[in-house]
Amino acid sequence: MSPTDRFRELLRIPTISYADATRIDPDGFARFRAALERLYPLVHARLEREVVGDGALLYRWPGETSTDPLVLMAHQDVVPVVPGEWRHAPFDADIVGEGEDAAIHARGAIDDKGALVAILEAVEALLGEGATPPRDVYLAFGHDEETHGTGAQAIAALLRERAVTPGLVLDEGGAVVTDVLPGLSAPAAMIGVAERGTATFVLTAREAGGHASTPPRMPATARLARAIDRIRRRPFPVRLAPPVRALLATAAPHVAQPLRSIFSSAGALAPVLTRVLAALGPETNALVRTTAVATELAGASGRNVLATTARAWVNVRLLTGDSIGAAERHLRRAIADPLVEIAVEDGSEPSPVSPWRGEAWQRLARTVVATLGEEVVPLPYVQLGASDSRWFTGLTGAVYRFTPFRLSRSERDALHAADERIGVAVWLRGIGFYRELILAR
Template sequence: MTASVDRFRELLQIPTVSHTDESEIDWAPFDAFHAAVERLYPLIHARLEREVVAGHSLLYRWPGASPADPLVLMAHLDVVPVVESEWEHPPFAATLTGAGVDAVIHARGAIDDKGALVAILEAVEASLADGVEPARDVYLAFGHNEETAGGGAQAIVETLRARGVRPGLVLDEGGAVVEGVIPGVQVPTAMIGVAERGVMTLLLTVREQGGHASTPPATPATARLARAIDRLHRHPFPRRIAPPVRAMLSTVAPYAPQPLRGVLQRLDVTALVVAAAFSRLGPETNAVVRTTAVATQLSGAPGENVLATTAKAAVNIRLLHGDTVASATARARRIVADDAVEIDVRHGSDPSPISPWRGEAWSRLARTVRETLGGDVVPTPYLQLGASDSRWFTAISDHVYRFTPFHLTRAERDALHSHNERIRVEVWLRGIGFYRALIASS
């Protein structure tokens, strides 16, 4: 235990911070991370094939008895930036507090996503030490820029595609073991993402001649832009129960109290009512039942006494299954209804294909969850609300899932991408056992 935690803390202390503008990234920590992994996990580097892809991503192959239907375990090296003054403990000190069941590691990346990455490394190294020989090939795919462009994972997929590799099971970060997330359901649930929403950004632009702010026109560019944003806000996308959400609710229905149980068991009749209720319960449940859109960036004049010649807004949209980049763009143009507002797609990808929640791959995952994370845990399909590197793997596999094998409280989940990110040591160690069992079932 001590050695594993020490290795984890050492890797957490390396600030592999990514930025949208990659010219701002300090690549030295990424090189240091590569070197530390090689030093800390000697069996992996003696027995597995290793290559660096797209400059900083890592791809390992553990040859099994057969190359057919390999297992791919994913994670990413990079973490999001920090505001150090907001943290109770320094974000890259990997401070260990408490002892026994109260031991906690505080660090950026403790959960997202070095928690999974190092747990995978620990599982593979221990399995090698025990003489495990997988029945099928096992790949470790560690992207270097998941938090920004995801180009590392894309390059890994293209590398595997060129070699004719078609994975039988891909597992990336995603849902976790949680409690109380689904209204009325109190049993612990393992939220296994079978799909994820699409992501796109629309750029709204209004242009005018400009001039001095003391003599503004009747409708300046900023006002026209604000009106467009307000129209989008006042006309949200319609609510509906997408197939992964329907599967999730049907799975947990037997564990809900009456009368909720009956409501969830009759979604063919109650879907609209359930969707309406979810949309009012909070931001997370609202995002489960509709495409969401929110203005996230605004820009105008360079000075406070100057009229903007160009006013711009970025609108981030997360697409529920049934919507596409094209349909969402057309809808935005209809709602804004102003030819003076230019609407362009900055970037976008449609919702991912939906992986099956039946069959051999799903059964392996569900069985491993119950065997290693608790017999009372209910594995359930889940629609992942954010984007991950796994979306690129849907091009070469029909069985792509998103699940991090950690039991997380609401406070721990809220710390992701925020200050005071942390993970309980016993929870992390249990995650290693999950990956070891999944490898053994290959």
């Protein structure tokens, strides 16, 4: 069986996470774990393996030393799908196209079974060759990253209890992309040195209720809609956080004048640069401000009934330097309506910032260039989404977020959406990245 065949088999097993735990199918996760044992026999024969918590997996591969171990992270679960929106069934793992254009269409192809299976392929092959890594290698595969991250939390707590201090932690994150910054024509490996915090705020508007034929002047649904629109029209202020300043400074030598001087002087030009980045598109806008968007709505129990309670769940992603408390104050000012209740349902603050210099960063950057192309420029940046790695920042200062795949704009847009896919050749090259990183000294 080829690596691609194994990958497709694992993609066909639905391991879907839901916020409502009663909707999760534990049999899917059990089948996935059983398939891992069957498909990667050397990994399961020679590495120490533990099931942590409700289904997270922790492997340890003893190396020449236990000092400064390498931790490679990924997660088993995927987000739900709307089947009718997909051109190819989301759990069939169809290969579409030929040669360099061949791509696997499946939920989880990128997020995050692509990384999980590539890591296992690299480890299995190295074991078959009799290799011993220069330092201990831990594989940490959470089972609920897309919802609560309890698996990764449990693994991090276990490593802390065992006094394990990683020299480098690598989780999912940025990819190799093009056209990420004005003037930068070379492909960029976007390595997250920090990630934004995340919080869910619940907005609630109430009224007496009654029949929809006699609505009041300001029904709860209208009050709620107005609050949501006020959040949209009053965005968080733009700001150049230190990792974004580092992104521009690191990119400066790779762009022509006058952008080279502009990027090199990012601090002094922050007021102009932040406005430009905010206007370039959703990704660059998210680099320079905390964002907020309503994602779920709830109202009346019937179509001809006034809602006594209307609710909206607002997803907030916190830029480095912001906080959940500051975000709540901003939302209250933006909504400016005491009759709309605001409550924090859950959240985690922005992560600490890992260094974009030093041994761990250099080892990662060298591996990128050696395996993904000499023309690739490793760049530090703020990871826009949350990942399981945020639970590991208390163990080490060297936590990075990068997935070794070249992804187009449309492929990145398919994450958490329809038609998620990854190029077969792209995925196979990613295996080489993990192999090289494991052996790097």
